[in-house]
Amino acid sequence: MAAAGSNSGVKHGPLAGGSVGVSIRNATRRYGAFTALDDVSLDVAPGEFLSLLGPSGSGKTTLLGILGGFTVPSSGSVHFGATDVTFLPPHKRDIGVVFQNYALFPHLSVGENVAFPLRARREPKASWGKRVAEALAMVELTGYEDRAISQLSGGQRQRVALARAIVFRPRLILMDEPLSALDKHLRETMQIELRRLHRQLEATIIYVTHDQREALTMSDRIAILRGGRLAQVDTPERLHDRPSSAFVASFIGESTLVPVTRTGPDAIALGSTTLRSARPLPAGEALLLAIQTEKLIVASETSADGYNRLTGRVTDIVYQGESLRVFVALDHGPEISLRQPAHHAGRLAIPAPGGVLTALLHPQDTIVVPAESA
Ligand SMILES: Nc1ncnc2c1ncn2[C@@H]1O[C@H](COP(=O)(O)OP(=O)(O)OP(=O)(O)O)[C@@H](O)[C@H]1O
Ligand SMILES: [Mg+2]
CATH class of the missing domain: 3.40.50.300 (P-loop containing nucleotide triphosphate hydrolases)
Structure with missing residues (x-):
């Protein structure tokens, strides 16, 4: 073990000494x-x-x-x-x-x-x-x-x-x-x-x-x-796409955890809204939807077939340099947030606070984790 570096020659840099598991x-x-x-x-x-x-x-x-x-x-x-x-x-x-x-x-x-x-x-x-x-x-x-x-x-x-x-x-x-x-x-x-x-x-x-x-x-x-x-x-x-627990989902990325119930093999209900997930749902009926800010897309006129739709009223818009963080209180539901590019077109797509906004969430980005037992 002491002879680190003895196998140099075909290595990446002058100080490459090999690696160990x-x-x-x-x-x-x-x-x-x-x-x-x-x-x-x-x-x-x-x-x-x-x-x-x-x-x-x-x-x-x-x-x-x-x-x-x-x-x-x-x-x-x-x-x-x-x-x-x-x-x-x-x-x-x-x-x-x-x-x-x-x-x-x-x-x-x-x-x-x-x-x-x-x-x-x-x-x-x-x-x-x-x-x-x-x-x-x-x-x-x-x-x-x-x-x-x-x-x-x-x-x-x-x-x-x-x-x-x-x-x-x-x-x-x-x-x-x-x-x-x-x-x-x-x-x-x-x-x-x-x-x-x-x-x-x-x-x-x-x-x-x-x-x-x-x-x-x-x-x-x-x-x-x-x-x-x-x-x-x-x-x-x-870790982003398949967090195994609410803890990991909340620790990685920027997400809101929202209680949902399972209503089918690939379906969950958030209040009266039904969402589909393209990912295997964890066992149990009481689950948590991890909504990552960067996965939400502001709905525009363009077709959004197959997307889940989350509609609510804008409560706050925070300018954070390269992006806007937009808070939305879902109809009869919790407040979520999304990120929108701060360029001109991005800003135009966001109604003023009080206005109605629909955010799209792709089933591939619809991430559901078990509700915390602890
Ligand atoms: N010498 C020690 N005696 C008693 N408790 C200790 C000792 N060293 C660490 N601990 C405890 O063990 C736990 C883990 O400590 P550790 O230093 O590994 O945490 P950490 O993840 O590195 O935290 P941080 O991000 O604050 O550096 C802590 O609750 C700490 O108080
Ligand atoms: Mg430490």
Whole structure:
């Protein structure tokens, strides 16, 4: 395991060191009587970008800590490839780690910070300069070797932390909310850069965030945690289209959950309106319709055959830059909202508050989840 990088040559970038699959089996972590992580099993494929997404306190950092060796599970196991690493200390796991607070050494220069893992691994000193330069190039900080950490912006510090995590060609990189201290613009830039970096490195990346857009932007798959348990593990698209629970439906995207009743094999009733779903309905009679704002289309004169129709009165129109969020109180029903492009034609299609609006929802976008039992 120590010889990461030995199989380079046909790899994507100079720092590509291969990747490793991760297998977590029945991992549980208790603190006294409290269970922070509850029987989690999860397989991450070699080279995959998997995000752990969930609200505060759902166990994301605990699970990452178990992967990194900073937290010992109360029971369960972790394998990297075929190797059982459950009780291996962090420095023997050969992983790159990036945390929210970059944890750089303030008294060392940029170059010395990035070289630190090479020193710790007793890599030959003659190779350090080239490796550090390669790592800094990957994060677009070429030539910054001699800068003091105090002379860097927040985004630059985070990139130094990234360079330090990748300089020794780890096959697995763990990141815990690495961008949360950055402003929105820089965060979005860094998300795109991380995607690119992931392709070049080919390492497996496990990434903690509580920002669903961030997870959607970067991930091959997303594992959603709730109260220490896995709620659903799926691709971003499937999480949108087939949320397995009301929790997932409300956590992913921007949706309104509306109680409905099953009236047929593919039909549900929302008040007096019957809607059809092209997706299998969950069992039970009392269900929830997850109406995602972006799936609603404002009805115009054009034919809308086959669509479900939701009619109500506009209650509020909120201008949000690129789009308008339009709130509509359904006739004898709840309030829903939809997004409409803020361009001229989009605005014209929306009546003023008080006016009647019909929104169309395609049966393929008619997503129904079980009513919450808890
Ligand atoms: N050392 C500890 N002792 C006791 N309880 C702990 C300890 N570490 C974590 N917990 C608890 O375990 C639960 C999960 O914590 P964890 O840090 O994994 O959450 P998280 O999903 O990372 O949250 P956040 O988004 O706020 O970082 C929380 O309720 C937390 O209070
Ligand atoms: Mg955390």
